[in-house]
Amino acid sequence: xxxxxxxxxxxxxxxxxxxxxxxxxxxxxxxxxxxxxxxxxxxxxxxxxxxxxxxxxxxxxxxxxxxxxxxxxxxxxxxxxxxxxxxxxxxxxxxxxxxxxxxxxxxxxxxxxxxxxxxxxxxxxxxxxxxxxxxxxxxxxxxxxxxxxxxxxxxxxxxxxxxxxxxxxxxxxxxxxxxxxxxxxxxxxxxxxxxxxxxxxxxxxxxxxxxxxxxxxxxxxxxxxxxxxxxxxxxxxxxxxxx
Numbered sequence: 217x218x219x220x221x222x223x224x225x226x227x228x229x230x231x232x233x234x235x236x237x238x239x240x241x242x243x244x245x246x247x248x249x250x251x252x253x254x255x256x257x258x259x260x261x262x263x264x265x266x267x268x269x270x271x272x273x274x275x276x277x278x279x280x281x282x283x284x285x286x287x288x289x290x291x292x293x294x295x296x297x298x299x300x301x302x303x304x305x306x307x308x309x310x311x312x313x314x315x316x317x318x319x320x321x322x323x324x325x326x327x328x329x330x331x332x333x334x335x336x337x338x339x340x341x342x343x344x345x346x347x348x349x350x351x352x353x354x355x356x357x358x359x360x361x362x363x364x365x366x367x368x369x370x371x372x373x374x375x376x377x378x379x380x381x382x383x384x385x386x387x388x389x390x391x392x393x394x395x396x397x398x399x400x401x402x403x404x405x406x407x408x409x410x411x412x413x414x415x416x417x418x419x420x421x422x423x424x425x426x427x428x429x430x431x432x433x434x435x436x437x438x439x440x441x442x443x444x445x446x447x448x449x450x451x452x453x454x455x456x457x458x459x
Contacts, residue, residue, distance in 0.1 A: 250414030345369030
């Protein structure tokens with residue numbers, strides 16, 4: 217094949233890729249990750265290891281429809297819990313020597329609500345009150361991606377970079393409002409594997425600004441996902457709350 221034909225082929229592919237509209241990109245994305253299967257899940261439990269500033273610790277994240285989430289983090293034998301039951305958010309920090317649950321801040325509750333969405337922000341985005349726009353295409357470390365911007369109902373902004381070939385997200389940036397200030401972060405999901413008919417990442421590299429605006433990195437390695445594991449609603453309820 218001549219160089220001219222190769223160049224024409226590449227240019228034609230790029231033009232075809234750019235011609236896709238938002239609905240077509242999202243449709244391909246839903247199909248690629250197995251959204252139809254994910255929609256059927258009632259609970260999702262993640263068992264992981266998080267590495268941050270040289271310290272590795274186990275993390276368990278349990279989500280249950282509709283909108284419930286519980287995160288357990290164990291550091292040096294001390295376990296901390298953060299949970300949201302769909303209405304009330306609370307936490308217990310065992311490292312501080314107190315078993316008394318504390319109410320989460322409004323910013324923490326906003327974050328927990330986002331994390332509790334098993335389907336992710338792009339599915340049923342109109343019904344969730346988000347605004348979504350296909351910005352165009354962008355190169356991410358040598359991979360052509362579709363850049364999809366999500367202005368969430370809560371005011372936060374998420375941008376998903378979806379691989380133009382596999383239609384699986386390889387980068388996600390976020391701008392969140394915390395205590396009135398903008399907080400920026402980047403996430404790089406990778407090592408996707410099939411789980412109960414869907415494609416899920418088993419590695420997450422998260423970057424965010426720490427002290428003095430220095431970027432810090434957190435690595436999360438997912439050991440396993442458990443789909444539709446029996447999960448008691450009481451796990452999400454604030455201890456002492458009447459129900």
